[in-house]
Amino acid sequence: xxxxxxxxxxxxxxxxxxxxxxxxxxxxxxxxxxxxxxxxxxxxxxxxxxxxxxxxxxxxxxxxxxxxxxxxxxxxxxxxxxxxxxxxxxxxxxxxxxxxxxxxxxxxxxxxxxxxxxxxxxxxxxxxxxxxxxxxxxxxxxxxxxxxx
Amino acid sequence: xxxxxxxxxxxxxxxxxxxxxxxxxxxxxxxxxxxxxxxxxxxxxxxxxxxxxxxxxxxxxxxxxxxxxxxxxxxxxxxxxxxxxxxxxxxxxxxxxxxxxxxxxxxxxxxxxxxxxxxxxxxxxxxxxxxxxxxxxxxxxxxxxxxxxxxxxxxxxxxxxxxxxxxxxxxxxxxxxxxxxxxxxxxxxxxxxxxxxxxxxxxxxxxxxxxxxxxxxxxxxxxxxxxxxxxxxxxxxxxxxxxxxxxxxxxxxxxxxxxxxxxxxxxxxxxxxxxxxxxxxxxxxxxxxxxxxxxxxxxxxxxxxxxxxxxxxxxxxxxxxxxxxxxxxxxxxxxxxxxxxxxxxxxxxxxxxxxxxxxxxxxxxxxxxxxxxxxxxxxxxxxxxxxxxxxxxxxxxxxxxxxxxxxxxxxxxxxxxxxxxxxxxxxxxxxxxxxxxxxxxxxxxxxxxxxxxxxxxxxxxxxxxxxxxxxxxxxxxxxxxxxxxxxxxxxxxxxxxxxxxxxxxxxxxxxxxxxxxxxxxxxxxxxxxxxxxxxxxxxxxxxxxxxxxxxxxxxxxxxxxxxxxxxxxxxxxxxxxxxxxxxxxxxxxxxxxxxxxxxxxxxxxxxxxxxxxxxxxxxxxxxxxxxxxxxxxxxxxxxxxxxxxxxxxxxxxxxxxxxxxxxxxxxxxxxxxxxxxxxxxxxxxxxxxxxxxxxxxxxxxxxxxxxxxxxxxxxxxxxxxxxxxxxxxxxxxxxxxxxxxxxxx
Numbered sequence: 001x002x003x004x005x006x007x008x009x010x011x012x013x014x015x016x017x018x019x020x021x022x023x024x025x026x027x028x029x030x031x032x033x034x035x036x037x038x039x040x041x042x043x044x045x046x047x048x049x050x051x052x053x054x055x056x057x058x059x060x061x062x063x064x065x066x067x068x069x070x071x072x073x074x075x076x077x078x079x080x081x082x083x084x085x086x087x088x089x090x091x092x093x094x095x096x097x098x099x100x101x102x103x104x105x106x107x108x109x110x111x112x113x114x115x116x117x118x119x120x121x122x123x124x125x126x127x128x129x130x131x132x133x134x135x136x137x138x139x140x141x142x143x144x145x146x147x148x149x
Numbered sequence: 150x151x152x153x154x155x156x157x158x159x160x161x162x163x164x165x166x167x168x169x170x171x172x173x174x175x176x177x178x179x180x181x182x183x184x185x186x187x188x189x190x191x192x193x194x195x196x197x198x199x200x201x202x203x204x205x206x207x208x209x210x211x212x213x214x215x216x217x218x219x220x221x222x223x224x225x226x227x228x229x230x231x232x233x234x235x236x237x238x239x240x241x242x243x244x245x246x247x248x249x250x251x252x253x254x255x256x257x258x259x260x261x262x263x264x265x266x267x268x269x270x271x272x273x274x275x276x277x278x279x280x281x282x283x284x285x286x287x288x289x290x291x292x293x294x295x296x297x298x299x300x301x302x303x304x305x306x307x308x309x310x311x312x313x314x315x316x317x318x319x320x321x322x323x324x325x326x327x328x329x330x331x332x333x334x335x336x337x338x339x340x341x342x343x344x345x346x347x348x349x350x351x352x353x354x355x356x357x358x359x360x361x362x363x364x365x366x367x368x369x370x371x372x373x374x375x376x377x378x379x380x381x382x383x384x385x386x387x388x389x390x391x392x393x394x395x396x397x398x399x400x401x402x403x404x405x406x407x408x409x410x411x412x413x414x415x416x417x418x419x420x421x422x423x424x425x426x427x428x429x430x431x432x433x434x435x436x437x438x439x440x441x442x443x444x445x446x447x448x449x450x451x452x453x454x455x456x457x458x459x460x461x462x463x464x465x466x467x468x469x470x471x472x473x474x475x476x477x478x479x480x481x482x483x484x485x486x487x488x489x490x491x492x493x494x495x496x497x498x499x500x501x502x503x504x505x506x507x508x509x510x511x512x513x514x515x516x517x518x519x520x521x522x523x524x525x526x527x528x529x530x531x532x533x534x535x536x537x538x539x540x541x542x543x544x545x546x547x548x549x550x551x552x553x554x555x556x557x558x559x560x561x562x563x564x565x566x567x568x569x570x571x572x573x574x575x576x577x578x579x580x581x582x583x584x585x586x587x588x589x590x591x592x593x594x595x596x597x598x599x600x601x602x603x604x605x606x607x608x609x610x611x612x613x614x615x616x617x618x619x620x621x622x623x624x625x626x627x628x629x630x631x632x633x634x635x636x637x638x639x640x641x642x643x644x645x646x647x648x649x650x651x652x653x654x655x656x657x658x659x660x661x662x663x664x665x666x667x668x669x670x671x672x673x674x675x676x677x678x679x680x681x682x683x684x685x686x687x688x689x690x691x692x693x694x695x696x697x698x699x700x701x702x703x704x705x706x707x708x709x710x711x712x713x714x715x716x717x718x719x720x721x722x723x724x725x726x727x728x729x730x731x732x733x734x735x736x737x738x739x740x741x742x743x744x745x746x747x748x749x750x751x752x753x754x755x756x757x758x759x760x761x762x763x764x765x766x767x768x769x770x771x772x773x774x775x776x777x778x779x780x781x782x783x784x785x786x787x788x789x790x791x792x793x794x795x796x797x798x799x800x801x802x803x804x805x806x807x808x809x810x811x812x813x814x815x816x817x818x819x820x821x822x823x824x825x826x827x828x829x830x831x832x833x834x835x836x837x838x839x840x841x842x843x844x845x846x847x848x849x850x851x852x853x854x855x856x857x858x859x860x861x862x863x864x865x866x867x868x869x870x871x872x873x874x875x876x877x878x879x880x881x882x883x884x885x886x887x888x889x890x891x892x893x894x
Contacts, residue, residue, distance in 0.1 A: 015397070015398075016397050016398065016428070016429070016432075018432075019426075019428045020428060023426060023427050023428035026364075026427070027372070027426035027427050027428070028426065031357075032357070032360075032363070032364035033356070033357020033358065034357070035361075035363065035500070035501070035549070036363060036427075036502070036578075037500050037501075037502070037581065038581040038829055038830055039431075039580060039581055039829075040581070040829050040830070040831070042829060042830035042831055043500065043581075043830055045500055072357070073356065073357030074356075074357055076356075078352075078355075078356045079352075079355075079356075083355040083356065086355045087346065087351050087352065087355055088346060089346070090346040090348055090351065090796060090797075090800065092217075092348065092351065092354045092355070093217030093218070093219075093550075093800060093801070093804055094215075094216055094217030094499075094500070094501075094547070094548060094549055094550045094551075095217070095350065095354035095355075095359055095361075095547065095549070096361055096363075096499075096500045096501045096549025096550055097500045097549075098354055098355060099354075099355075099357045102355060117843075120838070121838050121839040122839075124838045125837040125838045125839040126837075127838075128500065128830065128835055128837060129500070129807075130498060130499055130500050130550045130552070130808070130835060131217045131500075131550060131804045131807075131808075132803060132804035132805070132806065132807025132808050132810075132836070132841065133800070133803070133804065133807075134807060134836075134837075134838040134841045135803055135841075135842070135843070135844065135845055136800070136803070137838070138838070
């Protein structure tokens with residue numbers, strides 16, 4: 001039996017301990033804001049927070065989140081300054097990768113209050129966007145940083 | 150023809166529309182019925198477009214799919230503007246697949262182009278009827294009344310009535326004739342063409358509440374992951390599923406018949422693992438032991454195939470456009486330039502892999518899918534299961550990217566086939582590996598170019614040949630020549646050259662071929678605009694000045710066109726004045742004339758027209774000491790005629806620059822022994838933030854011309870502009886994509 005916290009709620013899981021957190025969140029817990037994109041930590045669509053830090057849920061097994069506190073996009077109180085900036089700058093096109101992008105950006109801004117372009121590139125280059133919204137993502141992170149300051 | 154009808158009293162509405170009191174439909178009438186009273190006798194099956202509830206909520210139907218291009222927002226904005234509705238009180242209802250909506254295949258960059266006038270008419274009809282309702286209530290003439298957002302106003306008396314208050318009265322009125330409608334003038338538009346960050350689904354997207362295909366569920370559904378034949382057409386020789394059936398959560402194994410050509414959008418075939426959840430299905434699948442039979446496509450080898458394509462493109466092909474006599478000009482003995490270009494297969498790689506959920510029950514199918522073409526879902530499932538098209542219901546979710554892949558609903562048919570066998574709803578989830586290896590691939594192409602150079606460096610003859618497995622092979626296994634692809638940047642060269650011939654050579658397919666964002670324009674533009682730049686440098690002329698000279702004086706270029714293209718040729722003539730203007734704008738915005746000339750840094754330009762839209766792009770590159778290409782700046786000017794949302798146009802063009810960076814620098818699909826060699830983002834690489842263009846300046850040309858395409862036309866000029874910039878920076882002329890295969894240092 002694995003115990004964990006998801007968005008502040010206590011959860012237990014007695015399925016396959018090797019099941020990636022992603023599929024637990026989506027298929028078992030019904031939290032579909034976290035997306036499947038590659039299954040290999042290559043695209044970042046599945047990004048969630050483990051104890052506040054951004055991780056790829058597609059390659060994180062349930063046995064590795066025992067006792068952890070997981071936050072998904074559903075656990076972010078809307079509208080977070082990052083979400084607001086995403087809306088004002090109208091970042092999304094299709095929107096599929098954007099919850100992962102937002103979770104990655106929130107984690108970045110916790111660590112670096114006023115990130116440079118270089119900081120943003122380093123933190124965000126693991127998150128693919130096939131629609132190609134990168135310039136807007138960068139602008140939105142700068143804008144959110146200003147609001148959070 | 151479309152007949153706008155008042156269907157308020159029919160009481161058959163469902164979903165968000167059900168709160169509608171005043172409801173307008175637009176029925177498609179076969180044209181012979183149009184003028185006659187027979188229209189009334191046609192079966193009553195209205196196509197609802199708009200309703201207004203007693204609370205004033207306006208619900209507008211989106212009949213085309215949302216994959217990130219913005220049409221789900223753009224078309225309702227047009228209705229809302231002519232209706233003079235308050236956008237904040239508008240709801241959107243997504244239509245299922247149904248031929249009564251007309252074409253729903255959200256491809257070809259024509260959602261706004263093909264529906265702009267109909268949406269205006271629906272909105273203007275509603276506004277006229279609300280005004281009539283108010284005028285009757287006040288006992289004044291309708292022409293004394295006007296509207297403010299969501300309100301009818303009688304200025305003389307200062308009286309006002311809200312749309313919600315008027316809905317019930319409007320529901321009793323006759324529909325005015327189109328010729329009696331008062332459309333807004335362009336300067337009265339509140340939303341169309343205005344700066345706004347409106348995107349209907351934005352709040353749901355940023356909070357994770359938006360429903361994509363991957364998020365669709367049906368009660369009692371099971372999950373399926375399918376091992377497809379590694380080589381197209383292979384059949385199962387032997388299957389050992391014992392280990393799979395021992396995996397926790399795996400329920401059952403089901404074989405799906407291997408597809409026979411023509412492949413259409415039918416399931417590829419293979420072995421489906423049915424499980425309690427996605428992970429169990431993926432996991433169980435890894436334990437399958439399958440021996441596959443032979444396929445004629447096992448011979449497919451991309452290295453060998455490239456030689457074949459290249460050799461074919463050196464020989465005379467089928468002539469698709471001929472002006473003057475290129476052979477006579479080449480025979481004159483002047484200077485000749487020749488070049489060969491190559492572009493590989495590409496996979497679409499939308500961030501959301503192929504996915505669908507479907508239920509077969511009592512001979513009927515209901516599906517939820519991220520599809521660009523819900524009517525193709527109906528057709529495909531009807532064909533595969535032998536049921537009637539009208540017995541297939543396809544609901545459309547948001548699409549997590551599509552780029553043409555999701556016009557081809559093979560995975561929805563897989564879900565329907567499996568559901569029929571299991572007797573319960575099935576969700577088919579493709580892995581990323583499936584998505585890359587079993588795509589309908591963008592075709593691999595070889596181009597041969599030849600020009601006779603005149604006294605001033607301008608060509609006097611231009612021959613171009615292109616060869617690739619055609620998209621037609623997906624629909625007719627014997628097809629070897631391109632068809633519609635010729636209109637995608639090959640039979641419509643705008644250059645001012647007296648002798649010109651365009652040809653197409655034959656090629657066999659070995660994988661399923663399909664359209665990908667801007668389709669054949671990608672390789673056609675790469676060859677044409679790279680070659681133009683080669684000629685400019687050969688002439689020792691500035692590339693922008695040379696390009697303007699090549700395009701020549703402002704004129705309408707006569708084109709031979711058939712079918713839809715012929716209609717478009719009338720409404721959207723190829724106008725070199727517009728072509729020249731985007732070049733001039735982008736040269737000015739990039740400060741081309743004063744661009745820095747330093748080693749390792751270069752500017753390149755290309756201009757292309759596709760989907761009836763004119764686009765010029767300047768790319769700036771920096772090539773570092775390791776030969777890595779960085780893109781500090783991109784400037785694009787786009788003339789797409791009338792646009793609904795300028796900011797959405799900018800977003801699309803910015804996205805096209807990133808998509809273009811992926812295919813120009815990184816992406817390539819290859820086959821060996823018929824098997825695709827790439828599988829995930831480590832070996833099918835896409836541009837990431839650190840390698841994507843840093844700044845992308847987009848200028849949307851103000852225009853009163855009818856609306857043209859936006860989603861695709863930003864892409865074709867990008868790669869040649871980039872390669873031309875690399876030449877300016879390094880002196881290396883690279884003639885094949887992607888650039889990562891060529892060492893620059």
